[in-house]
Amino acid sequence: MNTIPLSRRAALQTASCGFGWLALNEIAHQAAAADRPLASKMTHFPARAKRIIFLTMRGGPSHVDTFDHKPKLSADSGKPGHRPGTKLLGSKWKFAQHGKSGLWVSELFPNVAKHADELCLVRSMQTDFPAHPQAFLQMHTGSAQFVRPSLGAWAVYGLGTLNENLPGFVTVSPPSDVGGVQNYGSGFLPAIHQGTRVGSGARPIATATVRNLSGKMTPADQRGVLDLVQSLNREKLSADKVNPEIDGVIESYELAFKMQKELPTVLDISKESAATKALYGIGATGRRGGAQFDSSPDDFGRKCLLARRLSEAGVRFVEVSHGNWDQHFNLAAGHEANAASVDLPIAGLLTDLKQRGMLRDTLVVWSGEFGRTPHAQGGDGRDHNNKAFTLWMAGGGVKGGFSHGATDEYGYEAVEKKVHVHDLHATMLHLLGLDHEKLTYRYAGRDFRLTDVKGNVVKEVLA
Template identity: 55%
Template sequence: MSDLCCNRLPIAYSRRDMLRYAACGFGSLAFAAMSARASGASLLGMSNARDDEPRSPLAAKKPHFAPTAKRIIFLCMAGAPSHVDTFDYKPELAARDGQTFRGNAKLLASPWKFSQQGKGGLWISDLFPNLGKQADHMCLLRGMKAEIPAHAQASIQLHTGSFQFVRPSMGAWALYGLGTENENLPGFIAINPRGDNGGAQLYGSGFLPASYQATPVRLSRRGSDDAVAHINNERFGTAAQREQLDLVQRLNKERLKREKSDRELEGVIESYELAFRMQAEVPDLVDFADEDKKTLEMYGIGQEPTDDFGRQCLLARRFAEKGVRFIEVGHGGWDTHRNLREELGQQCSEIDQPIAALLADLKRRGMLDETLVLWGGEFGRTPYAQGTDGRDHNAKGFTMWMAGGGVKGGISHGATDDVGAEAVDGVMDIHDLHATILHLAGLDHERLTHRHAGRDFRLTDVKGRVNKEILRA
């Protein structure tokens, strides 16, 4: 069992506890109940933790081995981008355009040209003129495969490792294993998370303590006031809130004198403290007033069609600078069953400049080598046409890419067949992807476990292989 594993769930209160709290007055009883609910006392699973472990579930923890990635930025392209039109060059597909394929399907050549980019000569679509300039930092994973070509199930599996059961997301696992570097910010943040095809489960904590789930940040041009829900207290100012928390802390200390140790209560107090501290730090982070004009222009902020995603990418960099462990940035609209030429071109034009800027910005700040950037969707698209101008779902082969964080740059790993229908070489499934991500973060995917329902669970279940071929020496 892992050193990072939480053990069996405790009973929150015995009958003797209840009588003792009642004897202290109904106020104490209500506070105890509130604490149990808010902290998820039955969920925290910390009561049997080792004495030498940090008391706070979010405190920084030692990795299993030296990490190459101190933080992860996941650029999630919801809807499944077409790999054969973006990062998987298939001249054979162009040569066989219009030919019959596996029954009545007709092969559809990519409407866009590909060109070799960077010192490694990576073939990248002309849809990404800016990102192509960052090719020497990119590792194209062209042998990816998923298990099911349905958006909701595949999205859930991409995030949690399972499409059948409710499981913690990979961001929650990373935070569970490593803790946070900044006590004033959440360790796992989802910027503009989508509500469909898995919803909150995509960034939830599953059976892990609730403190490991993502904090959603809604970014818009209206400003920073509504970026994090319920963070502003309209009734009380900072001083009054501080007095409230101090009162709760005093009650907590009195109880700890009697109990000696109560990790559940400490957990809920920490969550209140974090929310209080976030009020001071988050507004400044989501306000780009301190960014120079050149940086804003580099991300495409203030111009269309890049403004929205450019803001998200810049905010991801700012959170990464402040020590947030896992940041997910969402972009939807990639489900091109029809109108491929217009819709795919539009989607790529929205993200090309911002992502290129993110990589360049991380590089110039000396952060890219310690930041893993992951790009991709839940699966790919078919090499044959759906209708006359679209592509259907394809889970048998697609492309994702990584950059920074200890991954070799300027290389392509794995391959699909001649037309891009199925992964045939260097195949990586979702469990392999997760195992590799955790490895880069300094975590052994077989040792990072959590005791639940009578057995030890992990992100990769009983599968997963670290792809050491893409790791930088």
């Protein structure tokens, strides 16, 4: 039988109901999205990364002792510093070039250095505040003056999750200070987009639990109770017409019910092989830098392994927090111990992601909230420095073995290709396929976005 080819244009021209069908389909899609707020959503343009793992080093690691090699600083150590009465302090650790790219990395990170050709160093970072709470909040929400949605919440709001039985955003051991819950909160976004906390601060992650994850009732009985509660919630919502708080309660209850089935399995690392655990440093012990510092990689290794498992299971944004890098004193002991506790786990995470084919579409970011001064404080320490710090990214569409921007010869201030926190946020969203200027939410009569009215994508770091 002969057939007559029919183009899309011809079909719409000859079928009067064609446009109506397209409109109805779009309306149905929007309605479905409203009923499933964590459903995966379309990007503004093709994404390079599907997910983000954000490794947060609370307290501000010293860039001139880790990833920003400054031979002039070492040569002039002991000479007068930028501030009156201070002296320059050369790094106590040697730097060397690594990989085919020849990136300079401190001996504090021997295992991360093996991944030099995957790292994209941004050595010209800046933030607005030299104080921890404000800088930490700006790194996480874009603002230090107002309560705003966190970076993870914006990512989930824009993209949804890859697994609706799990939260879209999980934060592992977040600090209770420096902004506390604001750093993973949803602000004025729907509550379903806020981070789910696993563990807290410096408490061992091995004993951490998610409250009320295991119910005492059977799933059928619990579903029955939940249906009754939700019917009352929906009755209240129907009477109020619009009530974001009740909307958030309804969505959170449903997600919590679904989480009870899947999240315990994801959080259980006991079935991981001995080789995998060793890769992350789990089970290893050690004390470096003195008795007051625990340099064992075991705890952070568990956190990094959880990050991989959560990401693999479909969580869109995972943040892992570590320790206190705020060494105004005891720089040598403190930074050595901190680095020793995270170096092997981070290298293990990068190796594991690469072996599983996940690194190409997982953006890993390592950063503190600011850097440290090139001059000494208290003899063996460094003060806060918001004018310059270094972070690195890996995978997820960034150039590997690449260094962007530069600080002056002592590392005091970024002088080439400066990157502000707003630019970082714009770039991270871009890698997820989101236009930071289009990802908005109307609140109090204004369209808000993560980057406010600022931010530019750092195109030079894109692969």
